[in-house]
Amino acid sequence: MRGDYVAAVCAVVAHIPPGRVLSYGDIAELLESGGPRQAGAAIGGAPAGTPWWRVVRADGTLPPVLAGKALSCYLAEGTALVGVSGQDGAAVRRVDMRRARWSPSDSELIRLSALRREVSVPHDEVKA
DNA sequence: AGGATGACATTAC
DNA sequence: GGTAATGCCATCC
Numbered sequence: 001m002r003g004d005y006v007a008a009v010c011a012v013v014a015h016i017p018p019g020r021v022l023s024y025g026d027i028a029e030l031l032e033s034g035g036p037r038q039a040g041a042a043i044g045g046a047p048a049g050t051p052w053w054r055v056v057r058a059d060g061t062l063p064p065v066l067a068g069k070a071l072s073c074y075l076a077e078g079t080a081l082v083g084v085s086g087q088d089g090a091a092v093r094r095v096d097m098r099r100a101r102w103s104p105s106d107s108e109l110i111r112l113s114a115l116r117r118e119v120s121v122p123h124d125e126v127k128a
Numbered sequence: 129a130g131g132a133t134g135a136c137a138t139t140a141c
Numbered sequence: 142g143g144t145a146a147t148g149c150c151a152t153c154c
Contacts, residue, residue: 005151024136028150035150036136044135052135063135 004118005033009042011115016054018077020102021095023058030104031116054079054102060095 008031016022024036024043031039043052053070056062060082062070071093074081080100081093104112 025138028136033150037134037149038136038151040135041152042135055135057135058137066135 005031005038006042006045008033008115008118009039010046010050012112013043013046013051013055015108015111016051016102019079019100021054021056021060021079021097021100022102023056023097025058026101027055030112033116056095056097058097060097060100062094 009027012027012030013022022030024039027039027043028034028036039055043050043055046052051073053062053066053073054077056070061067073079074093074095080096080098082096082098083093
């Protein structure tokens with residue numbers, strides 16, 4: 001896998017509608033391959049133009065470094081955010097997984113299944 | 129072959 | 142409800 005997995009994850013992320021987000025675990029779950037860590041690594045290695053900000057952790061939080069850029073994207077996309085309860089403007093506006101979580105439609109599921117098949121295809125790379 | 133790492137997830141306190 | 146510790150999966154050293 002390697003590159004193919006990254007491409008698959010990238011495609012899935014690209015199919016996430018604006019204002020919606022998915023968790024790494026969900027990506028791995030949809031691809032039916034590997035675990036959440038691998039999904040994160042794949043997204044991390046995804047090429048530019050990939051809406052990586054639409055992919056967050058199960059808590060709806062994201063690493064501090066990306067939180068800033070992601071926040072801008074969320075505001076632009078109108079993603080459902082939850083304000084922190086009262087702390088001094090800590091700006092921990094994390095994504096509200098409760099509503100922002102994207103539910104793949106049946107049609108999308110078909111496409112995703114086809115996509116993951118592409119990854120599942122043994123190809124001829126392992127052997128040499 | 130073995131051990132450590134990572135844009136994570138889940139359970140327990 | 143939030144924070145802390147443990148486990149999972151796959152790749153890299």
